[in-house]
Amino acid sequence: MSLPRIFLAGNPNSGKSTLFNALTGLHHKTANFPGVTVESLQAEIELRTVGQTILVDLPGTYSLYPQSQDEWVACQALVQAASEGLPTLVVVVVDAANLNRSMLLISQIQELGLAMQVVLNKCDRVASPGMKGVVQWFENEMKIKALVCDARKGLGLKEVSKAFDQRLSEAVHSAASNEPGNWATSWNQVFGQGLEAQNTASDAVRARHSAETIDRYRRINQSLKTCPLHETKAKAALPNGPDRVLLHPVGGILVFVAVMALMFQALFAWASYPMDFIENIMLWAGENLRQILEPHSPALSHLVTKGLMPGIGGVLVFVPQIFLLFLFLVLLEESGYMARVSYLMDRNLKRIGLNGKSIVPMLGGFACAVPAIAATRNIVSWKERLSTIMVLPLMSCSARLPVYALLIQFAVPEGYILGIFSLQGLTMMGLYLMGVVAAVLSALVMKFWIREKGPSYFMLEIPAYQWPVSRNLWQVPLRYCLNFVQGAGKVIVIVSLLLWVLASFGPGHKITETLTGKAPTPALEQSYAGVLGKALEPAIRPLGFDWKIGIALVTSFAAREVFVGTMATIYGLEGDPNEEGNQLRLKERMQKDTVEGSKEPLFNRAAVWSLLVFYAFALQCMSTVAATRQETRSWKWPLIQLFYLSALAYLASLAVYQWSL
Amino acid sequence: MPQREGSLDQAPMGVPLLIVRLDESDLSLKLMEMGCLPGEKLEIVHRASGGDPLAIKVMEYVLGLRSREAAAVWVSWGDTPLRNLWNPQES
DSSP: OOOOEEEEEEOTTSSHHHHHHHHHTTOOSOOOBTTBOOSOEEEEEEETTTEEEEEEEOOOOSSSSOOSHHHHHHHHHHHHHHHHOSOEEEEEEEEGGGHHHHHHHHHHHHTTTOEEEEEEEOGGGBOHHHHHHHHHHIIIIIOOEEEEOBTTTTBTHHHHHHHHHHHHHHHHHTOOOOOOOHHHHHHHHHHTTOHHHHHTOOHHHHHHHHHHHHHHHHHHHHHHTTSGGGGGOBOOOSOSTTHHHHTSTTHHHHHHHHHHHHHHHIIIIITHHHHHHHHHHHHHHHHHHHHHHTTTOHHHHHIIIIIIHHHHHHHHTTHHHHHHHHHHHHHHHHHTHHHHHHHHHHHHHHHTTOOGGGHHHHHHHTTOHHHHHHGGGGOOOHHHHHHHHHHGGGSOOTTHHHHHHHHHHHHSOSOEETTTEEHHHHHHHHHHHHHHHHHHHHHHHHHHHOOOOOOOOOEEEEOOOOOOOSTHHHHHHHHHHHHHHHHHHHHHHHHHHHHHHHHHOOTTSOHHHHHTTSSOOOOGGGSHHHHHHHHHHHHHGGGTOOHHHHHHHHHTTTBTTHHHHHHHHHHHHSSOTTSTTTTSOHHHHHHHOBOTTSSSBTTOHHHHHHHHHHHHHOOOBHHHHHHHHHHHTSSHHHHHHHHHHHHHHHHHHHHHHHHHO | OOOEEEEGGGSOTTSOEEEEEEOSSTTHHHHHHTTOOTTOEEEEEEEOGGGOSEEEEETTEEEEEOHHHHTTEEEEESSSOOOOSSOTTTO
């Protein structure tokens, strides 16, 4: 038997996701973007009488007539639930300061015939005594149970789960096979096949929906007359004074650039302390493991310390940066600044064929393109959404961070400008900026090249400023880190194991003999990996890369963060492990390597810049390809994306290397 | 100041406005769902340079929208008392 379900529905900014996070903690698997719920997230919670229950966080919507993909996901889930007959409770989360507007969605959901509960959220902003009257009003006038809570501060959560329990157990007992009502049937006729059908919906349908909306609001306003709303007059939220600066055409942009600069400074300078710490721990653990395993089984020791550990270390080491990045994104979102950036940038983004709403996925692209591609779903125009998806991988994601961090050390000396800005940090920012510029130019090309029609608009609620104090602040980044370690971890462990096999064995060497120690491990050059890299060398020689970098390019095709792990494996494998000085860190080993047949360092300035540019542009991420495929529902766009980004990376690298030689 | 009418993108800032009607377009349903209904009061609270986008206060919240979208909303303003179209008997 399937478990009873609770759907959290509501307007965007009503605090649904905050309530969801407060009720579930870290217990759900995937994570949505800060501020944008694109997938309906699920988690199991335990209620006192009903027991195991699935809690679903639906994307925010203003009505059950969807206009964008994320709204459609929410509406479809609710309408379908209405016809399934499973024990279901719909919880409408309402921003208590914005009751009027939420009533439209409430009145529509009411007609679905599902068990219902209203949660008046964000009650820190509403004088509380008056809320009792509103709760009473809901019960008497609307025949809906309501209650008050403040999910951000965690107030009233116990009452919330108790009410959920009560409503749901009533629903379980009265669960009869629901016949889809007239309303759900006509909804299915228009939207059942997805949003595309709606674009061709006849004017008659549109007029009917308009008339219905006007009529609903008329009835809502009529019944709201008896609601003691005036007694709950919202306490002034944080003053909007900062908008004078933050929304100023010049000042606003300057502040935005400053905020971004601070973010990258944090990512590069501040994150280095925990990163060094993790690196040292991994080194220490690897050495200890080697001492334990070596006497028993040299082959196993080799596999673990040279194959597995560098791979795992390469993943763990950039957890601090991912955490900081998401912390920043949550801060920007929770404070209400992100919506203002969207508003501020819409005019400029429109010019290059994007939308103000593209800014959230674009900033998110700095973290990871995969959820960012899904976060484009709230962009109504298909063309603007497609352009956003196409240029998103040019935003330097967190997987590039370790690659940049490792390589920048070879290209730029340590040092500070004005005593606070680290040179390497500024270089890092320059690389990000380069990605942004490339994204803008590519978007311009897409604007004239993509021929897709459809309405384009930008309507966005600009929420009041609030202090970002909720538990989202640590929960969202933490969940992303867990996701990342699990997801990327698997890929990296598999790739590094594969790489270890390819690098440890070679043609002409019997695997069994190498494993039992009868035959020596072949030099890297003679291994399968070496053969592969050598085959690639002619193509990448003009970019300044040798066969060892070629191996890294191949392995990091699936996921670019594998680069560092690959380097670690390659430079861990090469040379006699007993040789003195082999305990040197990766950086020092790479520094000592030279171009074959000369004294020129392999990682010389020109080659490193070329490599940096290559990693900034190339689409080396299977997950991104898969995400684009999923969101565009075709192979055409992911292939175009892969091709144009690869060409861009190759040509730009070629230009950089040849020019700086 | 006499009663005046015009589209929202041309209306003055910081003045109480009353929605008279919405143009028939693919936008009007969305606008209405967001609270821009005939008879509702609103006010322009911010205009970006060049007048696009603009931010309006409607139903106790702030909505940012493009001037093209605002053009679909026909509003009136002036010193005559605003007639509430929902409840004519009230005013």
